[in-house]
Amino acid sequence: MNERDNPPAPAFETVLRAAGVRITRQRRTILEILGDGGDHPDALELFRRASSVDATISLSTVYRTMKLLEEKGAIQRHTFEGGPSRFEQAAGQHHDHLIDVDTGEVVEFRSDRIERLQEEIARELGYEIVSHRLELYGRKRG
Incomplete structure (x- = not known):
């Protein structure tokens, strides 16, 4: 992005x-x-x-x-x-966010693996995902 x-x-x-x-x-x-x-x-x-x-x-x-x-x-x-x-x-391809807890920087990313896993989990629990947001909070290594 x-x-x-x-x-x-x-x-x-x-x-x-x-x-x-x-x-x-x-x-x-x-x-x-x-x-x-x-x-x-x-x-x-x-x-x-x-x-x-x-x-x-x-x-x-x-x-x-x-x-x-x-x-x-x-x-x-x-x-x-x-x-x-x-x-x-708002328009554009779906993506998720990784937020740097030290700087506040927001990194956008997309992962087909995460999307498939979310769909699989929802299906196993008897649900269909209609919307979602994924926010990861992290700190740069090193």
Whole structure:
């Protein structure tokens, strides 16, 4: 998973326009920053990045924009180990997360073995998986 997996800002704009939301200069800046990043920023980090581009952007604008995108299914909110909510694009291939407990870095990964094992366990227990999230917490060796 990397930066090119994120949709460009116009994809986020399309979602908001379809919801009847006006795309202001400040909101467009936030969407561009969100679309350019390959990470899982929290609202404060998005605000820091956006306000360095446009000093008129408020933290409340960031929060409102993220809430709208989440409500419309364009982004997902994650809260790793009680930390601040962090955001990532909702569309795209399913993946899981490994969170570095020392740095807070979020590493995305996909494992067909893990996916098969989850399906097997659910089937053995008489279930069909309709959704899941896997978060691993670790520390770099060495």
